[in-house]
Amino acid sequence: MTDRRQFMLSASAAALAAALPGSLLAQEATRIGFVYVSPIGDAGWTFQHDEARKEMEAKLGNSIQTKYVENVAEGADAERVIREFAASGSKIVFATSFGYMNYVERVARQFPNVTFLHATGYKSGKNFGHYNARFYEGRYLNGVIAGRMTKSNILGYVGAFPIPEVLQGINAFTRGARSVNPNVEVRVIWANSWYDPGKEREAAMTLISQGADVVTQHTDSTAVVQAAEERGVYAFGYHSDMSKYGPRAHLTATTHHWGDFYVRTVREVLAGTWKPESIWGGFKDDMVRLAPLNPAIPAEVRAEVAQIEEQLKAGSFHPFAGPVIDQSGKERLSAGAVMDDVALGKMDFFVQGVASRLPNTR
Amino acid sequence: MDGALFTNMLFATVVAGTPLIIVALGLLVSERAGVLNLGAEGMMAMGAVAAFAVTHATGSPWLGVLAGLGAGMAMALVFGFLTLTLQANQVASGLALAIFGVGLSAFIGKPFESVALPTVPAIRIPFIADIPLIGEALYNQQALVYFSWALFWAVLWFLARSRAGLVLRAVGESPAAAHAIGYPVVLIRYLAVLFGGAMAGVGGAFLSVYYTPMWMEGMVAGRGWIALALVVFATWRPLRVLVGAYLFGGVMITQLFIQGSGLQIDFPSQFLSSLPYWATIVVLVVISRNPNLIRLNSPASLGRSYRPDA
Numbered sequence: 148m149t150d151r152r153q154f155m156l157s158a159s160a161a162a163l164a165a166a167l168p169g170s171l172l173a174q175e176a177t178r179i180g181f182v183y184v185s186p187i188g189d190a191g192w193t194f195q196h197d198e199a200r201k202e203m204e205a206k207l208g209n210s211i212q213t214k215y216v217e218n219v220a221e222g223a224d225a226e227r228v229i230r231e232f233a234a235s236g237s238k239i240v241f242a243t244s245f246g247y248m249n250y251v252e253r254v255a256r257q258f259p260n261v262t263f264l265h266a267t268g269y270k271s272g273k274n275f276g277h278y279n280a281r282f283y284e285g286r287y288l289n290g291v292i293a294g295r296m297t298k299s300n301i302l303g304y305v306g307a308f309p310i311p312e313v314l315q316g317i318n319a320f321t322r323g324a325r326s327v328n329p330n331v332e333v334r335v336i337w338a339n340s341w342y343d344p345g346k347e348r349e350a351a352m353t354l355i356s357q358g359a360d361v362v363t364q365h366t367d368s369t370a371v372v373q374a375a376e377e378r379g380v381y382a383f384g385y386h387s388d389m390s391k392y393g394p395r396a397h398l399t400a401t402t403h404h405w406g407d408f409y410v411r412t413v414r415e416v417l418a419g420t421w422k423p424e425s426i427w428g429g430f431k432d433d434m435v436r437l438a439p440l441n442p443a444i445p446a447e448v449r450a451e452v453a454q455i456e457e458q459l460k461a462g463s464f465h466p467f468a469g470p471v472i473d474q475s476g477k478e479r480l481s482a483g484a485v486m487d488d489v490a491l492g493k494m495d496f497f498v499q500g501v502a503s504r505l506p507n508t509r
Numbered sequence: 510m511d512g513a514l515f516t517n518m519l520f521a522t523v524v525a526g527t528p529l530i531i532v533a534l535g536l537l538v539s540e541r542a543g544v545l546n547l548g549a550e551g552m553m554a555m556g557a558v559a560a561f562a563v564t565h566a567t568g569s570p571w572l573g574v575l576a577g578l579g580a581g582m583a584m585a586l587v588f589g590f591l592t593l594t595l596q597a598n599q600v601a602s603g604l605a606l607a608i609f610g611v612g613l614s615a616f617i618g619k620p621f622e623s624v625a626l627p628t629v630p631a632i633r634i635p636f637i638a639d640i641p642l643i644g645e646a647l648y649n650q651q652a653l654v655y656f657s658w659a660l661f662w663a664v665l666w667f668l669a670r671s672r673a674g675l676v677l678r679a680v681g682e683s684p685a686a687a688h689a690i691g692y693p694v695v696l697i698r699y700l701a702v703l704f705g706g707a708m709a710g711v712g713g714a715f716l717s718v719y720y721t722p723m724w725m726e727g728m729v730a731g732r733g734w735i736a737l738a739l740v741v742f743a744t745w746r747p748l749r750v751l752v753g754a755y756l757f758g759g760v761m762i763t764q765l766f767i768q769g770s771g772l773q774i775d776f777p778s779q780f781l782s783s784l785p786y787w788a789t790i791v792v793l794v795v796i797s798r799n800p801n802l803i804r805l806n807s808p809a810s811l812g813r814s815y816r817p818d819a
Contacts, residue, residue, distance in 0.1 A: 349521060
């Protein structure tokens, strides 16, 4: 049954390929594997990757065949799943979590004819590239909105772990807020977990009872948005549009969009023009977007946000343009300079305006 | 510290401790009967998803809690059948139940991941809720918080003062002796295990219907294991379970408040996050440091199968 369908599929593909010389259609559907770190669910990091996978299927149709494995822990299991994809005929494997990096590297060396793409890492090889998005650009815009909407001038932020990616978000958020309202301070609570709805909720509740009237999170559940809805303050979603979890509280969200990148990568691999590269896309590349803005946001703030968004798209504005001053008052980047990607990737400080101390600074 | 802040902290502490109390007291009863059920995490997950589904379908959180209770009991029944009827190893069966429950709840809960429930309003007890500082925190709470206190008194009375409690403890200490004087050991153990499962289900229901009104895979996030550890560190005494659960909740909330206060402190947040665990362990170990009393309190036949000779 499967064999016959397979045969018919490849027969029609071959016919098409013959009819369209130079087309990207291969002789047989190219198999593509996705490895997800968490369940797909209805919102969040993995959900956005899966949306992109569906988009890829819709755009590339019969020329590809995708498969995914969800909820793969960042350990020896990951290597098994990645190797299984490569060994069972997948031509491209997308590994969508940071902790898969070393396993992808190892498997990539053993399967030189398979192309591997790893999200949010920094290693690459002959058949192994990595990609990420400039989420901090969206955070900056969230900060601008928060700075305009707050009355208490205290903003709350629930972080998972103090790693560069999270710090970029907190710092961009703070810089955005302070750019329009120099009196705000950002308070950070570390949940020390990517996913514990109970704890995320308590952290949000704590920030709210200490005066924060706009909260956001860099964790994986919707608990913070729900807590804000319950207590009548504002919140931002992350990863996905979370407005249905807090229709009144949800100001907007920084959302991730991998679809275009996935489609482009697959086309390049099929055409044989793919080269290992490190992609770090933002608003300009349409990898980061803002969810629809809450009607509560006044028109002049919308205009302000739209203007900065245009500048981000045009590349004429960078959230970490100097001067960048850290919490202790030290200048990390002088005026006129723009923080380069290496410095961004190693970020290990809080900027001025964050009230909490960073846990691992000595 | 101003009064409002204290009230907020106390309120949050009570809420954070509640699921642990409910689940741990249920486990305590089943362990006092000599049955070690490590499947608490799985029973809670099943309770959470069942409660969420029923609350979503009927709009009634009470029916939801009942469904959670039923789901926890159903899981416990499976465990009871394996360990009490088929005499399987309790540790292995319990671990299997934990993994099975978490996985099955994820499977059942798939359609509910996109749904959010309205927050259940608190029940305010007139007059005493007006007591300054503590009134709002203790007497303007969710129904299940009051339930956890009632449960505590009920378990305390049952184990220490009732005849049935005495029989249950006898079964846990020496099933052979209890059998010899004519008590149905297996039946009593079944009932104890079912009670433990029911309470784990209610604890799970508290999480998905009251605490964070949503369903997501893995939302129990280790609370079943914490409850299990709590029972051991509390040396099978209900009062210590209560103290330990609130201590755990209190230290967790306090460290969040310290982090959120913007105070310039030099403690790493990782240290603060680990504080609830080791503070609870240290305190419970200190209050139960007498090794003779631990031996006296721990049910002698805990974890051992018993087959009545026909």
